[in-house]
Amino acid sequence: MNIQAIKGLVQPDRVHRAVYTDPALFELEMDRVFGRAWLILGHESQVRSPGDFFTTRMGREPVIVTRHTDGSVRVLVNRCAHRGARVCEAAAGTTAEFVCAYHGWTYGTDGRLAGLPLPDGYTRPAGESIGGGLTRVPRVDAYRGFLFASLAEHGPTLAEFLGPLRASFDDFVERAPDGEVEVAGGVFKHAYQGNWKLVLENHNDTVHPTFVHASSIWAARQEPMAAPGAYSEIGVRQMLQNGAPWEVWENTGLWVAGYGHSWMADYHDDSRLVAALEHPAFAEYRAALERRLGREGAARVLGELRWNSIVYPNGSFMSQFRQLRIVHPIAADRTVVYAYSFRLKGAPERMFRDTVAFANVVNGTASPVPDRDGTLRGRTGTSEVHIRNQLAAWLEYMTAES
Numbered sequence: 076m077n078i079q080a081i082k083g084l085v086q087p088d089r090v091h092r093a094v095y096t097d098p099a100l101f102e103l104e105m106d107r108v109f110g111r112a113w114l115i116l117g118h119e120s121q122v123r124s125p126g127d128f129f130t131t132r133m134g135r136e137p138v139i140v141t142r143h144t145d146g147s148v149r150v151l152v153n154r155c156a157h158r159g160a161r162v163c164e165a166a167a168g169t170t171a172e173f174v175c176a177y178h179g180w181t182y183g184t185d186g187r188l189a190g191l192p193l194p195d196g197y198t199r200p201a202g203e204s205i206g207g208g209l210t211r212v213p214r215v216d217a218y219r220g221f222l223f224a225s226l227a228e229h230g231p232t233l234a235e236f237l238g239p240l241r242a243s244f245d246d247f248v249e250r251a252p253d254g255e256v257e258v259a260g261g262v263f264k265h266a267y268q269g270n271w272k273l274v275l276e277n278h279n280d281t282v283h284p285t286f287v288h289a290s291s292i293w294a295a296r297q298e299p300m301a302a303p304g305a306y307s308e309i310g311v312r313q314m315l316q317n318g319a320p321w322e323v324w325e326n327t328g329l330w331v332a333g334y335g336h337s338w339m340a341d342y343h344d345d346s347r348l349v350a351a352l353e354h355p356a357f358a359e360y361r362a363a364l365e366r367r368l369g370r371e372g373a374a375r376v377l378g379e380l381r382w383n384s385i386v387y388p389n390g391s392f393m394s395q396f397r398q399l400r401i402v403h404p405i406a407a408d409r410t411v412v413y414a415y416s417f418r419l420k421g422a423p424e425r426m427f428r429d430t431v432a433f434a435n436v437v438n439g440t441a442s443p444v445p446d447r448d449g450t451l452r453g454r455t456g457t458s459e460v461h462i463r464n465q466l467a468a469w470l471e472y473m474t475a476e477s
């Protein structure tokens with residue numbers, strides 16, 4: 076499919092269904108979108124010490140994210156240099172080396188070939204060792220502890236790529252009383268039979284809860300209200316919130332920025348979602364936050380009302396519930412989502428339990444107006460401006476001449 080044909084797929088008032096269904100376009104996306112963009116891979120706490128690793132994907136490439144002995148984070152393509160077998164099958168762990176299960180080629184945590192059986196069986200110039208190794212993903216970087224990598228040798232820096240979305244990561248980390256967050260527990264994976272764009276479009280879609288979640292809203296409304304002061308069950312609170320009247324959704328803030336990113340804000344302040352600001356767990360949390368930031372600083376952090384932030388094209392996170400979701404396209408009609416729960420270091424353990432409970436529970440067109448930092452804001456919170464923004468970024472990736 077040539078660039079002119081692709082340009083015709085996303086028009087101001089409509090999008091061709093092939094964008095969500097065509098296998099040939101999907102293959103092209105793997106090169107032009109997932110092969111170019113910075114992709115969020117996880118968090119540094121998953122590879123805290125040398126030898127720590129976890130496996131994930133970057134588009135169609137399986138990769139190993141590992142901390143090398145020199146302290147740097149390396150992202151290695153999980154494909155043996157010998158005959159292409161997957162070198163590491165484990166989801167996560169700690170190792171001194173990666174050994175291919177097929178014929179025993181062995182690699183260091185920097186991907187270099189460290190040993191192989193029968194090396195004399197390979198002809199090579201005298202004095203030269205056998206080359207090769209695991210392919211290194213060329214660009215790796217981090218922002219506030221969140222790990223990113225790009226399969227492209229060249230492109231915008233991570234800071235340029237994230238732009239004003241960095242404030243969402245700042246909000247996430249600043250909420251920790253100790254100024255640090257960490258992935259806790261494992262990864263929750265779910266697959267769906269549909270295109271990868273759909274889940275990213277859904278996360279900031281504020282019209283659907285009233286309809287899609289109608290039965291759970293109804294069930295939550297049957298629950299007796301928690302006693303005043305109770306730190307009530309998180310799922311019930313969330314489902315009640317999903318049933319908020321249209322005015323709430325229309326007044327929700329929705330911003331979009333370069334590269335397809337977006338975030339929802341002015342939503343779910345703690346007084347609305349947390350039934351009891353005076354509950355001891357919340358009071359303990361606030362006090363811990365004030366010890367680091369002072370009263371005004373803590374109020375500023377808690378007053379930040381960002382909800383879902385979309386890191387296009389492969390991530391979505393929410394700081395208020397400490398959850399990161401990473402989207403892995405498998406085929407035009409198949410997607411797997413990895414969900415990670417985070418602990419705010421220094422916060423009461425009860426808050427992490429809420430994070431886990433929340434993770435278990437959840438899983439109108441309008442024009443934008445210019446806003447600060449070069450962003451655009453949806454005129455209303457139910458705007459589809461974030462979807463249009465993602466498709467604009469898609470078109471940019473897919474039709475760039477080089």
Ligand code: FES
Pocket residue numbers: 155156157158159160175176177178179180
């Ligand atoms: S394919 Fe890995 S050692 Fe042969």
